[in-house]
Amino acid sequence: MKSNQGIATMKQQEQVSPIARTGIWLFIGILLIASTLRAPITVLGPIVGDIRDDTGISNTLAGMLTTLPLLAFALVSPLAPRMARRIGTNRSLLIGLAVLTAGIALRSIPSVPALFAGTALLGMAIAVSNVLLPSLIKRDSPAKVGLMTGLYSVVMNMWAAVASGVSIPVAQGLGLGWRGTLAIWAVLSLIALAVWLPQVRRDRGLAVSQAAGAPAGKLWSSSLAWQVTLFMGLQSFLFYVNIAWIPEILVSRGMSHASAGWMLSIMQFVSLPSTFIMPVLAGRSSNQRGLVVTIAALFLIGYAGLLWGGNTLALLWIIMIGIAGGAGFSLAVMFFALRAHHASQAAELSGMAQSVGYLLAAVGPTVFGFMHDATHAWTVPLIMLIVIAFLLLAAGFGAGRNAYVDAPTVKFKHAFSKDTCKH
Helix, strand or coil: CCCHHHEEEHHHHHHHHHHHHHHHHHHHHHHHHHHHHHHHCCCCHHHHHHHHHHHCCCCHHHHHHHHHHHHHHHHHHHHHHHHHHHHHHHHHHHHHHHHHHHHHHHHCCCCHHHHHHHHHHHHHHHHHHHHHHHHHHHCCCCHHHHHHHHHHHHHHHHHHHHHHHHHHHHHHHHCCHHHHHHHHHHHHHHHHHHHHHHHHHHHHCEEEEECCCCCCCHHCCCCCHHHHHHHHHHHHHHHHHHHHHHHHHHHHHHCHHHHHHHHHHHHHHHHHHHHHHHEEEEEEEECCHHHHHHHHHHHHHHHHHHHCCCCCCCCHHHHHHHHHHHHHHHHHHHHHHCCCCCCCHHHHHHHHHHHHHHHHHHHHHHHHHHHHHHHHHHHHHHHHHHHHHHHHHHHHHHHHCCCCCCCEEEEEEECCCCCCCCC
């Protein structure tokens, strides 16, 4: 009798353990992919002067090294859901990681055209993961969307901050130069690629066929989808303006360059707790309007403090802006899952929101700089940020209501291959 019970227990373990192991590796894989989504971009900031001096490119072209990935996000984001429907989400993410690694390697070779081509290539690759990770989480972890969104957002932003912080020490302290500093991030993407490879065997790609008479672009006519899109875009606009200009504002008011740089680092690190907590709170709320009001209020107080408060309480204003920025980003990503009925719809919404959102982000620093050049002061540009925070509140108040976006009527069929694992 005991022998039979032992055999039954062993059979149960054989059936359960592969699924458990798959879940753990899926979790690790998601976090590793998240770690590659910003670091290859934020690593550029501190060493862009070295790149400019070594290659002889102009300041305008040097600025394009940061703008190119954002433009690639805008271009490729709407295409990522189509790619996932055709070949599967897991396969699409795997291809994205492979292209990302190739792009990092390409921009590290001694050639100015390769520098820009590789930067554009890695931007396109990151766009695929940006769009598909939220839908993957909704598909494979529907009961833990808030927790998983918070974790992957924290990992992404943490590695972004680390990449900025280690650029100069790696380039100068380790003697790798700017090319070596760019190249080392291929190691992280290769690790993510290796861990993600087994997930392709269990890809549950969705075979989607449009129902008769259902227009493919219906999501773009949904008011709720546009509110989510504007919330995503406006918080991205603020983030990239903060990264580009807050240190310059502080320096112009008497703060040292070193201290202003530390303020930027502090802004990114204080965003990490709110980046994690916000999706968890959002997932437990019937609607997210109160969370939107909190985020907008923190932005407004922070920018008003920078406008009228000077440098005396600069640290306080920076902390408020950092907390709001982290919470705003992760709530925007959470909206992709909360406002969608299913994973495919979440991918479509993510693609739409990130396409428009990163287009706004790309023009943000330029518009802010233009206003400063036109007025020779920071008052009008900072007032613009206050206006953007009010617009964020309006868009978020609509996006935060308990509803679903309109989408084409679709027929879904899980496409399982013979070696696909059901779970």
